[in-house]
Amino acid sequence: MRTICFYFQVHQPLRIKPYRFFDIGDDHYYWDDYSNKTIMRKVAQKCYLPMNALLLDLIHQYKGAFKVSFSISGVCLDQFELYAPDVLDSFRKLVDTGYVELLSETDAHALCSLKSKAEFTKMINVHREKIKKHFNGYEPKVFRNTELIYSDQIGAMVADLGFKGILTEGAKHILGWKSPNYVYHNAIKPDLKVLLKNFQLSDDIAFRFSNKTWADYPLTTPKFVNWINAIPKTEETLNLFMDYETFGEHQWAESGIFEFMKALPGAVFEGSDFGFSTPSEVLDSAKVIAPIHVPTPISWADEERDLTAWLGNDLQDEAFEKLYQMESLVNQVEDEEIKRDWAYLQTSDHFYYMCTKFFSDGDIHAYFSPYDSPYDAFINYMNVLSDFILRLEKKHKEQLKSS
Missing domain, CATH: 3.20.110.20 (7-stranded beta/alpha barrel)
Incomplete structure (x- = not known):
């Protein structure tokens, strides 16, 4: 059957x-x-x-x-x-x-x-x-x-x-x-x-x-x-x-x-x-x-079935690279709140909101986004990421001093 x-x-x-x-x-x-x-x-x-x-x-x-x-x-x-x-x-x-x-x-x-x-x-x-x-x-x-x-x-x-x-x-x-x-x-x-x-x-x-x-x-x-x-x-x-x-x-x-x-x-x-x-x-x-054979990543999103819903423009790429630059430092600190925020900041939706597709799939992206524009999503996220980096670096320095 x-x-x-x-x-x-x-x-x-x-x-x-x-x-x-x-x-x-x-x-x-x-x-x-x-x-x-x-x-x-x-x-x-x-x-x-x-x-x-x-x-x-x-x-x-x-x-x-x-x-x-x-x-x-x-x-x-x-x-x-x-x-x-x-x-x-x-x-x-x-x-x-x-x-x-x-x-x-x-x-x-x-x-x-x-x-x-x-x-x-x-x-x-x-x-x-x-x-x-x-x-x-x-x-x-x-x-x-x-x-x-x-x-x-x-x-x-x-x-x-x-x-x-x-x-x-x-x-x-x-x-x-x-x-x-x-x-x-x-x-x-x-x-x-x-x-x-x-x-x-x-x-x-x-x-x-x-x-x-x-x-x-x-x-x-x-x-x-x-x-x-x-x-x-x-x-x-x-x-x-x-x-x-x-x-x-x-x-x-x-x-x-x-x-x-x-x-x-x-x-x-x-x-x-x-x-x-x-x-x-x-x-x-x-x-x-x-x-x-899938040499290049695929997904189920949009007509292209690729990664461009999340990593298709300069806004998304900058936020993504900045986030993962912190990985090594996050792994070195002992702070549950920092580790929790680090995980939640990785959620793919944050990058999806920054998508600038305005044609075939633009309406779908706008439907799911709480922001007025992809640029608002980027600015809000990068502000949060800036504060997160300050917290992370401060905690790391404190640990080094106490060790």
Whole structure:
């Protein structure tokens, strides 16, 4: 039987408060607690709580034949603890069914895989410990890098950390004529298996579902099942990867997105030869057909499926380089608040807000940004980073004096 693999990314960044030049050296707290709490509670009510309840009902209704997977960022888990313990409880109930897989990732939803193997490894280990803590000792076996960023070298690092598989984008410029509906393996470390997102069918749900100008609007379950039935019989797995906030936040409840998801498993079981599997189940059962060669990093963002959403202009590059210049010094100081802020400042969203794309993907970037412009995002971030560097250097000097 062929299978559908659902993966949902669950992430909320810690947003930085308005931080002026004159705050540098005076105010060492950077986070907008009011916005973070307000947004978390809003998304909890619109997405996390109702969707978790729906998925739990589907798992029980189909007696485990319906399965999904999640990657929950560490920075999101931290906010669940602070602002939404009810959401954390609802995720635990899902995992406790045994039909929901949790994936590993970088704790702060960071871009460190592009810069520092040491920081990448450390963040993964921190995230592993948080998953163990919150989910009764659960240990993820499959990895999902921030925003599905992947390359041959990143995959090799992930393989060295003991994971059996990784998720990434089925980017057209990488696949060429090949299909994303197979299991591939890393070009350097063949033991690491690679699952590729079918972006066409994933994005039909995640981005086009409520778009009334879309030629295929409205998307119904019979229509979707017809599309998956058109996939050649030799193609074994359909990977549907998307933001969890698709349900109720990006696609509002009024669009019918919850009703669509509620009806989808039954329509699949009744009208196709597809079932549902977790990533680990796919990796354990499906045949690996070939290496996938990705010499330059890809992601699931924007039309280009590259890194330009985060590192595509001078603003982003300057902030990114300045941040990681601090890595060695951060590792030398013994200060939990500094280390916490260092991690949160690495969250990829801060660089996403600085993106200056104004054409095909500009509206998407503006939708997610709390700033009026990319330049405001850059100035605010660099002000905070300037204060962070002052704190860091001061603490380092104090330690040297006392040693």
